[in-house]
Structure formats: structure tokens, C-alpha cells
Amino acid sequence: MHEGTHYWHYLLAIYLFLGGLAGACAYSGTFAEAFSKGRYKNLAKIGSYCVLPIIALGLLILVVDLARPLYFWHFIITCRPSSVMSQGVWILTIFAITGGVITPAFFLAEDRGILPFLKGKEGARKLFQWIGAIFGILTAGYTGVLLAVKSVPLWSATPFLPMVFVASATSTGLALILLIANMQAKKDEVAMGALEKADSIVIVIELIAFAVLLIALSGAGGLAADAAAVIVSGEYAFLFWVGVVLIGLLAPLAIELYSASVAKKAHPPAGLTTLASVLVLVGGLLVRWLFMYGGHVVR
Numbered sequence: 001m002h003e004g005t006h007y008w009h010y011l012l013a014i015y016l017f018l019g020g021l022a023g024a025c026a027y028s029g030t031f032a033e034a035f036s037k038g039r040y041k042n043l044a045k046i047g048s049y050c051v052l053p054i055i056a057l058g059l060l061i062l063v064v065d066l067a068r069p070l071y072f073w074h075f076i077i078t079c080r081p082s083s084v085m086s087q088g089v090w091i092l093t094i095f096a097i098t099g100g101v102i103t104p105a106f107f108l109a110e111d112r113g114i115l116p117f118l119k120g121k122e123g124a125r126k127l128f129q130w131i132g133a134i135f136g137i138l139t140a141g142y143t144g145v146l147l148a149v150k151s152v153p154l155w156s157a158t159p160f161l162p163m164v165f166v167a168s169a170t171s172t173g174l175a176l177i178l179l180i181a182n183m184q185a186k187k188d189e190v191a192m193g194a195l196e197k198a199d200s201i202v203i204v205i206e207l208i209a210f211a212v213l214l215i216a217l218s219g220a221g222g223l224a225a226d227a228a229a230v231i232v233s234g235e236y237a238f239l240f241w242v243g244v245v246l247i248g249l250l251a252p253l254a255i256e257l258y259s260a261s262v263a264k265k266a267h268p269p270a271g272l273t274t275l276a277s278v279l280v281l282v283g284g285l286l287v288r289w290l291f292m293y294g295g296h297v298v299r
Helices: 010-035 041-065 069-077 084-112 122-148 161-183 189-220 222-232 237-262 270-294
Strands: none
Touching: 010 041, 010 084, 010 122, 010 161, 010 189, 010 270, 041 084, 041 122, 041 161, 041 189, 084 122, 122 161, 122 270, 161 189, 161 270, 189 222, 189 237, 189 270, 222 237, 222 270, 237 270
16 A cells, blocks of 8 residues: 555544535525515525634635745735636636625615615625625536546546535534524524535435445546445545444435435424534534545555
8 A cells, every 4th residue: 555645634534524514605695585575584694694604714724734825915916817726816816806805795684774775775785695606516516626636546537526515614614603593582483494405415416426436436437436445345444434324424415314204294493403503513523624635645
């Protein structure tokens, strides 16, 4: 077995997790409001309020992780269309402005009277909200693309890694919105039930995405097949099967399916909703950890 150097610090795994989480909070809330024809507007509001703090924390971690922290600003003031890093910074910048600053400002005007000139401007709010949602999707996908362009078999041998990351990010975004909605004094049980059902579907999609990725890696042969074996039966098998699959996917899926069945007769216990949400978030972080470090082990 040859073990590559873990040249990317563990903080970057957290940064990738937070980037996907922020993006998913924006587009998950937007989709919830749109598909419900405004009925779940509160979910969009919760999602928008989450974006900026998560981005700020992620950027802080990224800056700290850089060998030269001030070099981060070089990517902001420099536009290089051919550079994946430059593309990512500009995607994140536009997302932060539209989804993390402008959209929440409309909600704050409505809730708190802050920036009153924005109150009642639903058309403008939805425009910026959708722009933020689109760039949120790009942000979530970029966290996978950033790894896929590296010459590491686990990351680059197939085009399916971004698919796994987007599915995982979507699940974590739904989970965080659900977690916060569950903490509110005035709960919307119908909206929360819809979120749980949506997350159940996304978890199944994520399981399928993992299966497709691992089958594609195994079928590619060579180092790609060795990289898949590291995850399935090698050094990172425990983290994958127990941490990601059992704790991060199957356990919350079982809880959400149970809650959906109980909801037909009574309100599901709030503690179960909290537990499922936390497990999804932990699982999402472990997915990034798995690929960041598992990618450097080649059998």
C-alpha cells in the first residue's frame, strides 16, 4: 500500500462541508417556498438567515488554513476564467451577496423593520432569492468539482463525485432548516413533515449516487479500483460503512420514515426530528472527511 501525503489540511474538509451546507440552505428554502406556492415561506426565510454566518465561518477557516492568509484576497480581485479556484471564489462571492446579504435583508425588513424601503418588494426579493439559489447550487457542486480536477483517482477517475457532494449538501441543508424550524416556539408541523419527506428522498438519491460512484471506480480498474477498495473494504471502510452509511444515511432515513408513519396519527416526537437532523449533518461532514483523506490512500 502506498499512502500519499495528506497535503490538504483537515480544515479544508470542514470548509467544503460548510460551502455545500450554505448553498443548500439557500436553494432548499427557495424550492420549498416555490413548490408550496408560498405556503412554506418561513423555510426560505430560515434558509436565507443561515447562509451568511455559514459562509463567514467557512471563509474564516479557509483563510486560517492557507499558508499565506492574505493571499486569499488575490482570488477576489483577480478574475481568471480558466482557474477553478478563481471560478469558485467568484461563484461564492456572488452567492454570498445575493443569497447571504440581499435576500435576508428583504426578510429582515419584513420581520424587524430593518431597511424598511425593502418591505413589500416581493418581486425583487424573489429575484435575488432565485439568483442566490442558482449560485447556491453552483457552490454546492463546486465543492465536488474542486476535488475532481485534482489528479487523485478517487476524485478524478469518474465524473460522479460532484453528484455525491450535491446530494449530500442538499440533505444537510434540509436537515439544518428542519433543525431550526423544530426549535421555533411556533412550529409548522406540515412544513416540517414536508421537509422530512424531501430529505428521505434525497438520502435515497445520495445512497444511489454513492453506489454509482463506487461501481464506476471499480469498473475503471487500476488505481481507481484500488481507491474504491480503500473505502469499501480498506483503511477507510469503517468510516464509510459506520460513519457515513449507517450514522449519516440509514439511521436518519429510518427515523424520518418512522416520523412520517407516526405523523398520520399524532405529532412525531421533537427529539427524533432533532436527532435525525444532527445525524445528517454529522454524516455530511464525514462524507467530506472520507473523500479528503481516503483519496490519498492507494492500494
